[in-house]
Amino acid sequence: xxxxxxxxxxxxxxxxxxxxxxxxxxxxxxxxxxxxxxxxxxxxxxxxxxxxxxxxxxxxxxxxxxxxxxxxxxxx
Numbered sequence: 291x292x293x294x295x296x297x298x299x300x301x302x303x304x305x306x307x308x309x310x311x312x313x314x315x316x317x318x319x320x321x322x323x324x325x326x327x328x329x330x331x332x333x334x335x336x337x338x339x340x341x342x343x344x345x346x347x348x349x350x351x352x353x354x355x356x357x358x359x360x361x362x363x364x365x366x
Contacts, residue, residue, distance in 0.1 A: 321345035 307313045307329075319326040319340040326340035339346040 319345050321349050 315330045317328055317330050320338035324345050328340040330337040
């Protein structure tokens with residue numbers, strides 16, 4: 291019986307993570323609109339986005355703009 295080779299590689303990768311006790315390094319991207327899951331390679335295990343250039347930057351710009359809007363609303 292043959293299966294999908296992509297699914298097989300994913301299953302083997304997950305098994306390796308469980309065996310190596312590094313399962314906790316899998317993260318879901320902090321961008322609410324993103325569905326990416328990634329492996330956190332940082333020593334401190336604090337990576338928040340699958341890609342800072344894509345999701346991290348967008349999230350930070352959106353937060354900045356929201357703070358700027360709320361600051362202007364309280365001024366006037």
